[in-house]
Structures are given as structure tokens and as C-alpha cells.
Amino acid sequence: GGRGGGRGGPGMKGGAKVVVVPHKHDGVFIAKAKEDALCTKNMVAGESVYGEKRVSVQNEDGSKVEYRVWNPFRSKLAAAVLGGVDNIWIAPGTRVLYLGAASGTTVSHVSDIVGPTGLVYAVEFSHRSGRDLVNMAKKRTNVIPIIEDARHPAKYRMLVGMVDVIFSDVAQPDQG
Incomplete structure (x- = not known):
């Protein structure tokens, strides 16, 4: 545990590392951050459909995968x-x-x-x-x-x- 003041200095927002892990349902993912969020892999990267948040993850090879946060209150x-x-x-x-x-x-x-x-x-x-x-x-x-x-x-x-x-x-x- 320990303290480790988890505030993050200025400009942290863009660099905050989000880890996306597969959910038990194939094709569904969890974005692990301060607040875990359900998400799906965006078929049309760069596009929100209804104003939902998007999460981008960079692979080792430099390619990016974009996920869309899936809000349980809207679905x-x-x-x-x-x-x-x-x-x-x-x-x-x-x-x-x-x-x-x-x-x-x-x-x-x-x-x-x-x-x-x-x-x-x-x-x-x-x-x-x-x-x-x-x-x-x-x-x-x-x-x-x-x-x-x-x-x-x-x-x-x-x-x-x-x-x-x-x-x-x-x-x-x-x-x-």
C-alpha cells in the first residue's frame, strides 16, 4: 500500500497510462484506471457515436487501438x-x-x-x-x-x- 500521493503533476492527464484487459465475454474489455470502465474496441477509430469517451492504447509496435467506453446506464x-x-x-x-x-x-x-x-x-x-x-x-x-x-x-x-x-x-x- 503506502502513501505514494497519487495526484500526478501538471499535464498528467494525457500521459495517464490506461491498461485495457479482456473481459470474460469475448469482444468486451475493461479499461483499468481510477474508475474501471467497460468498453468495446472501436470499429471506426477516431469516431464517437453518441458522445461516449474513447480510450487509446499504444501497442509495443507503436500501433494504437481505440476503445469506446460502454455506459451501463445507457445500455x-x-x-x-x-x-x-x-x-x-x-x-x-x-x-x-x-x-x-x-x-x-x-x-x-x-x-x-x-x-x-x-x-x-x-x-x-x-x-x-x-x-x-x-x-x-x-x-x-x-x-x-x-x-x-x-x-x-x-x-x-x-x-x-x-x-x-x-x-x-x-x-x-x-x-x-
Whole structure:
């Protein structure tokens, strides 16, 4: 232990070493700092999707890897991961049918997790949210936005045979 006044002099902020370690779920990471943060490897380095923080780590060979902080208060899936869920079934290379994609906050992290070899079919029926979703998908080649009513699965049923995982974040109107 000891004291070791951990304040850091002027200009410490940029140089603060953040260590990023793999989480037990493949494709999810933990940035170890004063406050540990859940994160995913940014598919589109240099871009935030919804104003989230980014963490850059330099490899031995000088290349950089960028991670995006995944806020559990903005994503049920992130909350589940932090809560210790056994398996999220979403991993690098998986194809996900994501129902209730909204403006794509969580979808962008799912896109990070499945990576360039995976795919996310992102279904959202509100056209207002759909606009953000479509814009996000322009930069992320592995996201296919589908602006349809998630309660009418016939419209996207043809996709179901093509996916490994179905993730539903749809509020049922009859939930009161």
C-alpha cells in the first residue's frame, strides 16, 4: 500500500497510462484506471457515436487501438455484462438480429463486439430514431439498419434463419 500521493503533476492527464484487459465475454474489455470502465474496441477509430469517451492504447509496435467506453446506464446489455450475466451470446464473428435498436447506442457497441466478420441486423420501427441508426450504419459496414415495426416479424422474418443471436430491447406497448 503506502502513501505514494497519487495526484500526478501538471499535464498528467494525457500521459495517464490506461491498461485495457479482456473481459470474460469475448469482444468486451475493461479499461483499468481510477474508475474501471467497460468498453468495446472501436470499429471506426477516431469516431464517437453518441458522445461516449474513447480510450487509446499504444501497442509495443507503436500501433494504437481505440476503445469506446460502454455506459451501463445507457445500455441494458452493458448493465447485464457488469451484473455478471453468464453469456451474452454476442461475440466476434456472430450475426445478431437486434430488435429495438433505437438510435443505435447499444447497437454501435454490439457492432464493435462482433467486429468486421460479424453482422448486426438492427431493427427499429420509429423513423425518428431510425435516422440516427441509419447514419451510424453508414460508417459501420457490419450494421444493417431495418426500419420496420419490430412487432410485425413477418417483415424481417427472412433474416431470422441467418442469425446466431436474437437480442430484444423492445418495450411492449401492453406492458402498461
